[in-house]
Amino acid sequence: MKIDDVDELLVRAGAQWRADEPSAPEPDLDRITGARQRPRRWVPALAAASVVAVAAATLSILPNGGTAAPQTAQAPAPTPEAVESVANGNQPTGSNDDLLVRDGTKVRVSGEVIAAPNVPPVFCPSRPIPLIGHMPGKAPAPTCPDGLKVSLQGVDxxxxxxxxxxxxxRTGRATLTGIWTGRTIAVQQQAAPTPERDFVTPPLPCPPPKGGWPVKPSNIEDPKVAKFLDQHRDQAFGPVIYRPYGDGRTKPVVVFVGVAHGDRAAFRRAFEEVYDGNLCLAPARLSQGDAEQLSGKVAGLMNRDALGITTSYTQMDGASENVRLLVYTDAVKAALAPIGLDNLRIEPAVVPVR
Structure with a gap:
């Protein structure tokens, strides 16, 4: 299902719910977050599953890339099943220079086009939009933030x-190919829009033990486990729950924890003193602390409209901080360079056609 389809369903459902129900009580955020403050940032809907788990709020991953509800605490197993990854760890994402766009570059975009009276049509990328229900015929005219709009020449x-x-x-959707010049695309080809990108789950980076992953309890939500991981947030990433054989009470659960810094074997020995269950302990490029620092620095650039940064989220295996933006230009690269380009994966809406 596309994001637009989900948005429409949620808008309708939300409007009906608000008409029928009293206001819900405010949540106790201090209890949920442990009163820890993190930089505020938008997380794209398709990538929300990849947000870093905090305080043992774990993410369940199904073999088809879907997500399931967190597991409740269970009795610990007598012996943990720990399997080391044979991989060399997450590799740097590189400079992303293959995504650079300059004047004269042939580019492609796919998504929303807005055509208001007496002004050129514009392309507007996917972006966080508050879901607000409107009565039929009362919805406001579609608009695009100034920092995200791209003028279009030659679009039909x-x-x-x-x-x-x-x-x-007037508004609709299309895939447009043309020449980029100063925040304008001279359209050469127009086609139907491409489907929204699906969230792709990285594979579990550990091989199964002989005979496959066993079904056994996991105490990943035990407060002792949460405390340990919080105390090692500058060393480790996670936890993330995988379900390699699908969901169900008779299917095994595997907990992934990545180790970005220090002695991985020593970390495993210490972690096994508090954790019981199937464990995939593997190298990670970023620790929890690294990811939070990167996300905070990226969030600090979101108020600079000229950069066109819309969202930021951490790859669920700790491989990179993923930055969604309008177009990757030399100016955007220069702004992101102090953060560390090797730790960033750029996801632009305006993509060069090589």
């Missing part, structure tokens, strides 16, 4: 997919 608005007119503004 009448050919847009899902073309609609809202408050006099």
């Amino acid at each position: 608005v009448s050919r847009l997919t899902d073309l609609a007119t809202i408050q006099g503004v």
Whole structure:
């Protein structure tokens, strides 16, 4: 299902719920987060599953890339099953220079096109939008933030997919290919929009033990485990729960913890003193602390409209901080360079066509 389809369903459901139900009580955020403050940032819907787990709030991964609800605490198993990864660890993402766009570059975009009266049509990338229900005919005209809009020359608005007119503004979707010059695309080709990218789950980086992963209890939500991981947040990443054989009470659960710094064998010995269950302990490029520092630095750039940064999230295996933005230019690269380009994976809406 596309993000737009989900948004529409949620808007309708939300409007009906608000009409029928009293306001819900405010959550106790201090209890949920342990009163720890982190940099605020948007997380894209398809990548929300990859947000770093905090205080043993674990993520369940199914073999098809889906997610399941966190497991409740269970009695510990007598002996943990620990398997070392044979991989060399997460590799640097590189400089992302193959994504650089300069004037004269042939580029491609796919997504929303907005055509307001008396102004050139614009392309607007996917971005966080608050879900607000509106009565039929009362929805506001679609707009795009100034820092994200790209002017379009030569687009045929009448050919847009899902073309609609809202408050006099026409909007639809398309894939457009053309030449980039100063925040404008001279369209050369127009086609139907491409499907939204699905969230791709990295494979469990540990081989199964002989005979496969056994079904056994896990105490990953034990407070002792959460305390240990919190105390080692500058060394380790996770936990993330994998379900390599699918969901169900008769299927095994495997907990992944990545070790970014220090002696991995020593970390495993110490962790096994508090954790019982299937364990995949493997190298990670980023620790929990590394990821939080990177996300905070990226968040500090989001208020600079000229950079066009829309979202930031950490890869679920601790491989990189992923940054979604409008277009990767030399100016954007220079702004991100002090953060450490080797630790960033750039995901632009405007992609060069080589």
